[in-house]
Amino acid sequence: MKLHRKDILGIKELSVDEINLILExxxxxxxxxxxxxxxxxxxxGKTIITLFYEPSTRTRTSFEIAAKRLSxxxxxxxxxxxxxxxxxxxxxxxxxxxxxxxxxxVIRHSAAGAPHMIAGVLNEPVINAGDGAHEHPTQALLDxxxxxxxxxxxxxxxxxxxxxxxxSRVARSNIYGLTKMGASVHLxxxxxxxxxxxxxxGVVVHTQIEEAIRDADVVMALRIQTEREKQCIFPSLRExxxxxxxxxxxxxxxxxxxxxxxxxxxxxxxxISPDLAxxxxxxxxxxxxxxxxxxxxxxxxxAGGNA
Amino acid sequence: xxxxxxxGRVIDPxxxxxxxQNLLISGxxxxxxxxxxxxxxxxxxxxxxxxxxxxxxxxxxxxxxLIDMHTHLREPGHEYKETIASGSxxxxxxxxTSIACMPNTNPVNDNRSVTEFIIKKAAAAGxxxxxxxxxxxxxxxxxxxxxxxxxxEGGAVGFSDDGRPVMNAALMRRALEYASSLNMPxxxxxxxxxxxxxxxxxxxxxxxxxxxxxxxGIAEDVMVSRDIxxxxxxxxxxxxxxxxxxxxxxxxxxxxSRGVHVTAETAPHYFTLTDEAVRTFNTFxxxxxxxxxxxxxxxxxxxxxxxxxxxIASDHAPHARTDKEVEFDYAATGIVGLExxxxxxxxxxxDGVLTLPKLIEKxxxxxxxxxxxxxxxxxxxxxxxxxxxxQNREWVVDPRNFRSRGKNTxxxxxxxxxKAVLTIVGGEIRYxxx
Amino acid sequence: MEKSRIVMDRQGxxxxxxxxxxxxxEKNQGVEGLAFVGIRTRGVFLAQRIRDKIGQTEKIEIPxxxxxxxxxxxxxxxxxxxxxxxxxxxxxSIDGQKVVLFDDVLFTGRTIRAAMDxxxxxxxxxxxxxxxxxxxxxRELPIxxxxxxxxxxxxxxxxxxxxxxxxxxxxxxxxxxxE
Numbered sequence: 001m002k003l004h005r006k007d008i009l010g011i012k013e014l015s016v017d018e019i020n021l022i023l024e025x026x027x028x029x030x031x032x033x034x035x036x037x038x039x040x041x042x043x044x045g046k047t048i049i050t051l052f053y054e055p056s057t058r059t060r061t062s063f064e065i066a067a068k069r070l071s072x073x074x075x076x077x078x079x080x081x082x083x084x085x086x087x088x089x090x091x092x093x094x095x096x097x098x099x100x101x102x103x104x105x106v107i108r109h110s111a112a113g114a115p116h117m118i119a120g121v122l123n124e125p126v127i128n129a130g131d132g133a134h135e136h137p138t139q140a141l142l143d144x145x146x147x148x149x150x151x152x153x154x155x156x157x158x159x160x161x162x163x164x165x166x167x168s169r170v171a172r173s174n175i176y177g178l179t180k181m182g183a184s185v186h187l188x189x190x191x192x193x194x195x196x197x198x199x200x201x202g203v204v205v206h207t208q209i210e211e212a213i214r215d216a217d218v219v220m221a222l223r224i225q226t227e228r229e230k231q232c233i234f235p236s237l238r239e240x241x242x243x244x245x246x247x248x249x250x251x252x253x254x255x256x257x258x259x260x261x262x263x264x265x266x267x268x269x270x271x272i273s274p275d276l277a278x279x280x281x282x283x284x285x286x287x288x289x290x291x292x293x294x295x296x297x298x299x300x301x302x303a304g305g306n307a
Numbered sequence: 308x309x310x311x312x313x314x315g316r317v318i319d320p321x322x323x324x325x326x327x328q329n330l331l332i333s334g335x336x337x338x339x340x341x342x343x344x345x346x347x348x349x350x351x352x353x354x355x356x357x358x359x360x361x362x363x364x365x366x367x368x369x370x371x372x373l374i375d376m377h378t379h380l381r382e383p384g385h386e387y388k389e390t391i392a393s394g395s396x397x398x399x400x401x402x403x404t405s406i407a408c409m410p411n412t413n414p415v416n417d418n419r420s421v422t423e424f425i426i427k428k429a430a431a432a433g434x435x436x437x438x439x440x441x442x443x444x445x446x447x448x449x450x451x452x453x454x455x456x457x458x459x460e461g462g463a464v465g466f467s468d469d470g471r472p473v474m475n476a477a478l479m480r481r482a483l484e485y486a487s488s489l490n491m492p493x494x495x496x497x498x499x500x501x502x503x504x505x506x507x508x509x510x511x512x513x514x515x516x517x518x519x520x521x522x523x524g525i526a527e528d529v530m531v532s533r534d535i536x537x538x539x540x541x542x543x544x545x546x547x548x549x550x551x552x553x554x555x556x557x558x559x560x561x562x563x564s565r566g567v568h569v570t571a572e573t574a575p576h577y578f579t580l581t582d583e584a585v586r587t588f589n590t591f592x593x594x595x596x597x598x599x600x601x602x603x604x605x606x607x608x609x610x611x612x613x614x615x616x617x618x619i620a621s622d623h624a625p626h627a628r629t630d631k632e633v634e635f636d637y638a639a640t641g642i643v644g645l646e647x648x649x650x651x652x653x654x655x656x657x658d659g660v661l662t663l664p665k666l667i668e669k670x671x672x673x674x675x676x677x678x679x680x681x682x683x684x685x686x687x688x689x690x691x692x693x694x695x696x697x698q699n700r701e702w703v704v705d706p707r708n709f710r711s712r713g714k715n716t717x718x719x720x721x722x723x724x725x726k727a728v729l730t731i732v733g734g735e736i737r738y739x740x741x
Numbered sequence: 742m743e744k745s746r747i748v749m750d751r752q753g754x755x756x757x758x759x760x761x762x763x764x765x766x767e768k769n770q771g772v773e774g775l776a777f778v779g780i781r782t783r784g785v786f787l788a789q790r791i792r793d794k795i796g797q798t799e800k801i802e803i804p805x806x807x808x809x810x811x812x813x814x815x816x817x818x819x820x821x822x823x824x825x826x827x828x829x830x831x832x833x834s835i836d837g838q839k840v841v842l843f844d845d846v847l848f849t850g851r852t853i854r855a856a857m858d859x860x861x862x863x864x865x866x867x868x869x870x871x872x873x874x875x876x877x878x879x880r881e882l883p884i885x886x887x888x889x890x891x892x893x894x895x896x897x898x899x900x901x902x903x904x905x906x907x908x909x910x911x912x913x914x915x916x917x918x919x920e
Contacts, residue, residue: 002823003823012516021825024825024826025823025825025826027828028809028826028827028828028829029826031828031829031830032812032829035862035863036863036864037862037863039862040812040813040859040862041812041813041858042811042812042813042817070812089628089629089632089633090632090633090634091632091633092632109634110636111634111635111636111637112517112518112519112588112635112636113517113519113587113588113634113635114634114635116587116588117588117632117634117635131518132518132519132636133518133519133520134517134518134519135518167518169518172516172518195514195515195521196510196511196512196515196521197511197512197515198515200512200515201515201516231505297826300812300823300826301823
C-alpha cells in the first residue's frame, strides 16, 4: 500500500486504504515522541515551510514539532494579510517559495481552496492545515486515530458532531473520513449553523442535541467563533450554551464510555461544561498528542524521496 | 465598398425571412435588389469591375448583426483588463456588430462626459457600434439619481447600476418613473445584498461541501420580485439582467402574463454550467450572480424556450491574470463572453431548446428592441450590420487567441460547434474567418 | 540448475539457534545485564527463540525489544515509496546493558548501521553485539557479526531468504536465483 498522491488537501480524495495506511503509520510514530531523544534522522536535510495565513498556535506548533522530530528544518511564514493586499497573487507567492527549494509546504488559509491553488502550481507536496470552512484533513486524521486507538475500530460507531457545522472545516473533514470508515455520523446545531444539503454527505441532521447524542460512542463539540454572533447566525452565546453545550445532563444518554472530543481551543462553558472537559471521558489532550504522530506520518509519507 | 454575400441562408426574424438568398451591401446599407441578383460563379472575394466584392457564403447563415446588450469594457479606469478598442475587437470576433457597455468603470458612467468619452473612443476604434448604458445613481451608490436627460442626449441607451444592486426600493421606483418618461429601460442587477453578503458562489450542496459562503437563489428572487412589483406600479420598463435562478424565471413569466413591462436576459454560462464548475475552486467560474444548481440551469433553458427570457447577453467581464490568480474568496468576479457567447448559444439550437431564428431573435432583434436602437434587421435600407455564421465549424476555445484582454473563461479547451465567420458593421468587414 | 535450493531446514535451523544461544551465554558469561533487541520482523522472532532456549537453563528472563529501523534507513531518498513503518517497542532502559541485536541476514551492513544509530538514540548501552542467522558477505560498511548461524558466500545475483514459522509458516533458509 502506498499513498498515490503528491498532496494531502482533503479527506474527500483519500481512499479507505490510504486512511488506514496513514493511521497505522501514525500509530507507529507515537513511540518516537515518548523517547528521551525524540528525534529520528528520517528527514534530515529536508526543508519544510509552514505558511500560515491565519493565526493558529496549536496546528502550527504540532506541524513544527512533527517536522523537527523527523529532523527536518522548518521555516515558518506568517501572513496576517492575503497576498491580494500585498499586490501579489497567491500563485506568485507559491512560485516565490518554490524558488527557495523547499521539500514540502504546509499551508493554512482562511480562504477555502487556497492550498489547492498552490498545490496545483507546485511540484512539491502540499499539506492542507485547514482552508476556510472547507477541510482540515490532519485534524480529522488525528480524530480518527484517537477514536480508533481507544475504541479499536471506527466502523459501526455512532459519532455526534455538535455545533457550527456551516463554518467548520473540522466537521467536513470528519464527515468525509468517518463515513468512509463506516461510522454513522450525526450532526446537531441550530438550523442557522447547518448548511443546506449537508445530508447528501451521508449524515443524519438533528436540531436537538439530545437526539444526536443518544447512544453515541463519540461526541465531538466544535468551536464556536464568538464573532459569528454579529452575523446573526445565533442570538447569543448564552442561548447557544443553554441548548447546545455538552454537559453532565445531556451526555447521560450517550454510551457510558462515550469519548468527548473537541478540536480546541475549547470555550469552556459554551461548547462543553468545564467538568465534562476534564472528565475521564474527555480525550481532548490525547487528540493533541496524536496530532503530532499523524503529522509525522504525513510528513514521512510525503516528504523526501524521489517518488 | 459594395459587398455581395452570395448563396447564404438568410435568416431575418424581423421580417420572417428564412431562405437561400444573395445579400447586397452598398453604401453601408442593405439593398433590396440584392434578392434579384443571380448567384455568380467565381472565387470568393473576387473584385468585379463595378467594385463589387463577392463573398461566397453558401452553406452558411446570414443574420442581422448580433447585439450583446450586456458587456463590460473597463474603459475608462481599468484599461489593464480591457479597453473599448480591445473589447470591440473581441465583439467583432464573436460575431457582434453592436454592444452595450455597463457603467461600472472608473469614473462611473453617471454623467454625459463619460458617455461621450465612450462613444468617442468607440468611434475612434471603429470596429463595432458601442452603446453606453449609464448609471441609475451617481457613482452607482444607490443614493442620488444621475442626470437621465443629459445622459440620453449624450448617447446612453439605458440605465443600470450593474454590479451594485439598488437596495433602496424608493430610489428604484424613482429611477423607473424617470426613465419611463424618457422611454428608456432600467436594467436591474437583482441581488439582495443582505442575503448575498459574504457569498462567493451559489448556496447549495457544492457550497455545503466546499465550505465556500453561499449566495442563495432567493437573493436574486426577492429582488426580481420587488423590481417587477415596482415596474407594475410605475408602468415603467424593467429589464432583468443575467437571470440565473428558477425562481426569477417563474416570477418573470408570471409578470409577463399579467402584462407587466418586464424583459429579461440571461448569459451563456447560466444555461451551460452549474455550481459544479466551482468545486475545484476554479476562479474563472466565479461570477455574480453565481453559477446555480441544475434545476436553475434547466429553468433558464425553459425560460429561453418559452420566451420568458428575451435575450442572451454575454455579461462579458474581462479581468487580468492577477485578478483571478488569487484565493477564490478574493478573486474578481466575471467571465469573458464576447468570443464564446455565440458558440455556446448555438448549442441551444443543437439541443433543440431554440430554433435558429429564435436564437437570432434573442441575440439581435430583442436586444435592439429592448434598448430602443434601430438595429437587428436585414430590411432594405437598414444599416449593413451583418453576421455570417458557420453552424458546422468546430473549434476549440483557446483564450490565447482571444482579442479580449481578458482570458478568464471557464470554457478553455471546450469544443464548440458553430462560430461567426464574417462580421460586417456598417458595410465594412470587421472580422473574417471564412 | 533449479531456481531455488534449501540451505538450511527446520532441524538445521533449530540446531544453529541452539548453538548461538550457547555462544551468547559463553561470551557474556551468563545472562546478567543482557538485553535482546530484534530487528523487525524476523530478527524479533530469532531473538524470542534464542531467549526461550536460554530460558530453559537460566533463571533470569532476558528482556526483548523490537526495533523498526525504517526511520534510520539511508536509502529513503531513492525508495520508490515510503516503506511501511512498523512499531518500535523497547520497553526497558538500555543504559549500561549488553545489547544483542538480532537480524536474519547480514548483507551490506547498512541495516545494522541504522539499527545501531537507532539504539544509541535510546540510551548508552555498555556494549552492542550482533547475532545473525545468515552472513552472506558483500559488506559495504565495516561491520562484523559476533554470532553467525551460517556463513553463506553468495553471488549478488542470488537472493537469500529466511523463512520462519511465525511469519512464513515454515522454518527454512533458501537461496534463489534472481532472474
